[in-house]
Amino acid sequence: FLVWNVEFPTARIGEFDTELVREFFQALSTHGGITLHVDALHGFNSHHIAEAAFKAVARALREAVETDPRKSDAIPSTKGAL
Template structure:
């Protein structure tokens, strides 16, 4: 199979984001967004998905972290889309049930080229290390739309914001890693239509 890699750069008046992605990596990450907790989450996502991920972000953090977080999602999603190519010979779907202490999260996704996010997460409002809790939904919506992923994220239990968010990011990485697995039993795309 071809190398599944991408490099995407996006610059606006609010942010400059650079993402380098290898879907067939070892789970290594170099992340600098200026938001420490967000860096930690992206590193966890890469580790649990066996992705090699580099993210460099400069944003208007003096205003708010919203633009930086959402734009990282947009560019990360674009990198996934580019690295996937025609989505041939992969499992296409992945799901996981991931615990972190009292938090239990389910993530199920389909690399269907049909973006859709179901966010069934009631997390206590507030900040975790400079990261507004509500921005997790915006990040994953941006990833879903740009990558063409049908994505369901559900929280079964949890009280601690850090634990809930970390379980979500790790769960997404794990489910994505499963969906990306190559399957030598077929050559085309896993679809009765023959195309995604």
């Protein structure tokens, strides 16, 4: 499931259609079986908005799947089960 609150001021970044950014995240959330929220709080440059979205999601995914070395024997879930 994707919640997408991102608007691009231009339809293209060079030859790249900005609609494809949302399509990528839609496919990632659907085929990855994850709920994904992407919000752009502000921005004026389409390139920087897209770059920030990719970087923020990458960091969130890394944090979500990274094991905590302090709890290496625990199930990596806030509910204690997967």
